[in-house]
Structure formats: C-alpha cells, structure tokens
Amino acid sequence: MRALFAAFLLVSVASHARADKIVLVAGGDGADGTEATKAKLIQPFGVDFSAGGGDTILIVEMAKGERLRAITREGKLVTMAGTGEKGDAGDGGDARKATFNGMHSLATGPGLTFFLADTWNNRVRAYSAGTGNVTAFAGTGEKGFGGDGGPAKDAKFDGVFCVGFDPDKKNLYITDLGNRRIRKVDMATKIVTTVAGNGMRGVPKDGEEATKQPLIDPRAHAVDKDGNIWVLERGGHSLRVVDKDGKIRTVAGTGKAGTKTGAALEAEMNGPKHLCIDRDGTVLIADTENHRILRFDPKAKTLALVAGTGKKGKGLGDGDPLKAEFNQPHGVIVHPKSGDIYISDASNGRVLKIVREKP
Numbered sequence: 001m002r003a004l005f006a007a008f009l010l011v012s013v014a015s016h017a018r019a020d021k022i023v024l025v026a027g028g029d030g031a032d033g034t035e036a037t038k039a040k041l042i043q044p045f046g047v048d049f050s051a052g053g054g055d056t057i058l059i060v061e062m063a064k065g066e067r068l069r070a071i072t073r074e075g076k077l078v079t080m081a082g083t084g085e086k087g088d089a090g091d092g093g094d095a096r097k098a099t100f101n102g103m104h105s106l107a108t109g110p111g112l113t114f115f116l117a118d119t120w121n122n123r124v125r126a127y128s129a130g131t132g133n134v135t136a137f138a139g140t141g142e143k144g145f146g147g148d149g150g151p152a153k154d155a156k157f158d159g160v161f162c163v164g165f166d167p168d169k170k171n172l173y174i175t176d177l178g179n180r181r182i183r184k185v186d187m188a189t190k191i192v193t194t195v196a197g198n199g200m201r202g203v204p205k206d207g208e209e210a211t212k213q214p215l216i217d218p219r220a221h222a223v224d225k226d227g228n229i230w231v232l233e234r235g236g237h238s239l240r241v242v243d244k245d246g247k248i249r250t251v252a253g254t255g256k257a258g259t260k261t262g263a264a265l266e267a268e269m270n271g272p273k274h275l276c277i278d279r280d281g282t283v284l285i286a287d288t289e290n291h292r293i294l295r296f297d298p299k300a301k302t303l304a305l306v307a308g309t310g311k312k313g314k315g316l317g318d319g320d321p322l323k324a325e326f327n328q329p330h331g332v333i334v335h336p337k338s339g340d341i342y343i344s345d346a347s348n349g350r351v352l353k354i355v356r357e358k359p
Contacts, residue, residue: 019357020321020354020355020356020357021319021320021321021354021355021357022307022316022317022319022320022321022324022352022353022354022355023316023319023352023353023355024037024316024350024351024352025037025057025071025342025350025351025352025353026039026041026044026057026059026069026071026077026350026351027039027040027041027044027345027348027349027350027351028040028350032077032078032079033076033077033078034076034077035075035076035077036071036075036076036077037075039076039077040349041059041061041065041069041077041349041350041351042061042062042064042065042067042349043061043062043063043064043065043330043346043347043349044059044060044061044062044065044069044330044331044344044345044346044349044350044351045060045061045062045103045104045105045330045331045344045346046059046060046103046104046105046106046117046274046330046331046344047059047106047331047333047342047344047351048106048107048108048114048333049108049333049335049336050108050129051108051110051111051112052336053335053336053337053338055073056070056071056072056073057070057071057342057351058070058080058106058108058114059071059344059351060103060104060105060106060116060117061082061103062102062103062104062119062330062346063086063102065082065084066082066083066084066085066086066099066100066101066102066103067079067080067081067082067083067084067100068080068081068082068095068103068106068114068116068127079096080095080096080127080129080132081095081096081098081100081116081127081134082095082096082098082099082100083096083097083098083099085099086099086100086101086102087099087100087101088100088101088118088121088141090134091125091134091135091136092133092134092135093133093134094132094133095127095128095132095133095134096132098125098134100116100118100121100125101118101119101120101121102118102119102120102121103116103117103118103119104117104119104160104161104162104330105117105161105162105163105164105220105274105331106163107163107164107165107172108165109126109165109169109172109187110169110187111130112128112129112130113126113127113128113129114126114127114129115127115137115163115172116134116163117160117161117162117163117174117175118160119159119160119161120159121139121141121160122139122140122141122142122143122156122157122158122159122160123136123137123138123139123140123141123157123160124137124138124139124152124160124163124172124174124185125137136153137152137153137185138152138153138155138157138160138172138174138185138192139152139153139155139156139157139160140153140154140155140156142156143156143157143158143159143178144156144157144158145157145158145176145179145181145199147192148183148192148193148194149191149192149193150191150192151190151191151192152185152190152191152192153190155183155192157174157176157178157179157183158176158177158178158179159176159177159178159179160174160175160176160177161175161176161177161218161219161220162174162175162219162220162221162274163175164220164221164222164223165223166223166227167223167224167225169187170186170187170188171184171185171186171187171223172184172185172187173185173195173221173223173229174192175218175219175220175221175231176197176218177217177218177219179197179199180197180198180199180200180201180214180215180216180217180218181194181196181197181198181199181215181218182194182195182196182197182218182221182229182231182242183195194211195210195211195229195242195246196210196211196213196215196218196229196231196242196248197210197211197213197214197215197218198211198212198213198214199214200214201214201215201216201217202214202215202216203216203236203238203250203255204240204248204249204250206248206249206250207247207248207249208247208248209246209247209248210229210242210246210247210248211246213248215231215233215236215240216233216234216235216236216238217233217234217235217236218231218232218233218234219232219233219234219272219273219274220232220273220274220275221275222275222276222277222283223277224277224281225277225281226244227243227244228241228242228243228244229241229242230275230277230283231248232272232273232274232275232285233253233272234271234272234273235271236253236255237253237254237255237256237257237258237268237269237270237271237272238250238252238253238254238255238269239251239252239253239264239269239272239275239283239285239296250265251264251265251296251298251301252264252265252267252269252296252303253265253267253268253269253303254266254267254268256268257269257270257271257289258270259290259310261294261302261303261304261305262302262303263301263302263303264296264297264301264302264303265301267302267303269285269287269290269294269303270287270288270289270290271287271288271289271290272285272286272287272288272294273286273288273330273331274286274288274329274330274331274332274344275332276332276333276334277334278295278334278339278341279334279336279339281298282295282296282297282298283295283296283298284306284332284334284341285303285332286329286330286331286332286343286344287308287329288328288329288330289328290308290310291308291309291310291311291312291313291325291326291327291328291329292305292306292307292308292309292310292326292329293305293306293307293308293321293326293329293332293341293343294306305322306321306341306354307321307322307324307326307341307343307354308321308322308324308325308326308329309322309323309324309325311325312325312326312327312328313325313326313327314327314348316352321354324352326343326345326348326352327345327346327347327348328345328346328347329343329344329345329346330344330346331343331344331346332344335353338355338356339356340353340354340355340356341353341354341356
C-alpha cells in the first residue's frame, strides 16, 4: 500500500512540475500593422513595456531597422518613431519622420516617455507617446567625452549602447562604451555624472572605487533595488558590480571567451551584450555570441543556463527553452507583472518570450 501511495505521489509531483515554455512574440514576413507574430522585424535589439508593466510592448530596431516599434494591446505591430533610414534629424517634431543611427536599447521613463539609446549618434533621445514627438535629452551628438557635472544635453558621449533606470526612476544610467564609463543623469536636475570607469582600458581591481578603475568595454548595465549597478563587459566576457558604496568587483566570468557554466568566477561567456534584474534579484544575461541566456545568482555565486542550446539556429525545441536555438540574442528583459522573460533574438529578426508556468 505504501509503495502504491509513493508511486502515486511521484506521478502527481511530476504532472505538476513547473515547465516554462518559449513562444514567438513578434517577427515574420508581413507588413506594418499586421499581427505581430507575422509582421517583419529588422534586428530587434531592445525591448521594454509601457509604464507600470502595461500591455504595450516597445521594441527598438538597430541598423537597417532604425525604428521604434510597438505591439499594441490588440497584438498588432506598428511603427512609433523612425523612417527606417539612417540619420540624425527630427527633434521637436513627429517621431515617425525622425531618423536614428543604430539604436541599441530603450528605457521606459516616468509618464508616457521612452528614452532611446541612439547609439552612433552619441546621444539619448526621448519619445513622448502623449505627443508623438521625439526630443533631445542627453548628448550633443558630437563624439567625445565631457560635460560631467553639467546639463546632460550639453554632454559628450562616445557610443550610447544602453539606457536604463533605477527602480524608482530617479536616475537614468547610460552605458558610454567608447568612453569606457557608466554615467548617470539625475532626472530632477538633468545633471550628468560618472559612476564607473576612468576612461582607461583594463580589468578593475576588486574593492576599489569604481570611478577610479578601468573597464574593458562596458556594453550594458542594470540597477537593482539595493542600488547595485551591474555592468556587463562584452570583450571582457565578464559581469561586474558596483555596490551602493561605489566599490567595484568582478562576480562572473574568467575574462576569456568560452561556454563553461557553474561557479561564476570560473564560468565563461562570449561577447555578452545585455542583462536585466529578475524579480528574485538574480541577473539574466544575453550571452550573445554563445546564442544563449544565462542566470547569475548572487547568493549561490553561480552562472547557469536558462535558454538556448548554444547552437546558432531558429528551432524552438517544441517550446522547451533549453532546446531552443537563437542567433545572437541582443536583449533580455523580465515583464514586471507576469515575470515572463522576453528575448530579442536579433539576427533571427524576432522577439521571443519564456512563459513561466505559475506554481
């Protein structure tokens, strides 16, 4: 009788085991205004959501796309900003007539404003969903470094690759890759300052002041609820963190390209390009050139596989995230309400999501 009950219990547990599923969100061969899963995307890099974790999904397309797209509540893919041509024009006017140059990411700000990393125009621009206009926010457009301590609009950047807010949206952080710095704009004063990197190339020393240490090539950042700034280095193949006291240390990656997972400081990545904070405080990483998504656990100090076989391809493995194939995933973000993980599968021209089965 006990054996029979044990067998029943095992079957019951197995049948209720959590099974996340990966599905297509957007990307096909269709035209603008059609169903998102059928409409064409060109190099989708960044994804975010309307304020408060709303139903609208925003997507920026990089080179050859040069647009801000949106998936409406009805599931249609529409263009919000950008003509599709490369350029640097249109501030103060209709965003659909504006031009951009290699947008890599976006961040949802207060109200109905979305901040766009206009990467090779060396600046941040703001799109207002209320007016439909695009305006200048940070950077003159001139490539260089300068302006710390002054208005963000007068500052100089060298490749704005990532923009992202702290949880309270009091500060907008900017990954200034060419200057090897992470910079911050106070949203109340619009003053820009540096929070990590001294402009030199190198591996920072653990426990030292972040603004006095070198970085290799910071590609993206994310800020958690405790004020930690997580910095992902592309060519450095590493994850670093700047704590609330301004001290930096390396937490994952050997500094060499590879595929090994496990103990974080012995694990390897290959050209990682984006990251986000999951709702449990772990860090999700788009390990781009390994065609996979990883998770860094700060408590366990491990780097584990979340999705992807590591093989370049298009197959979704019957919905199993670990059997799915990607082609240079350039973005990863967690929906604040559902907890679903959205992935910008850039070179496959699509956005996917991992639907988390509710326990």
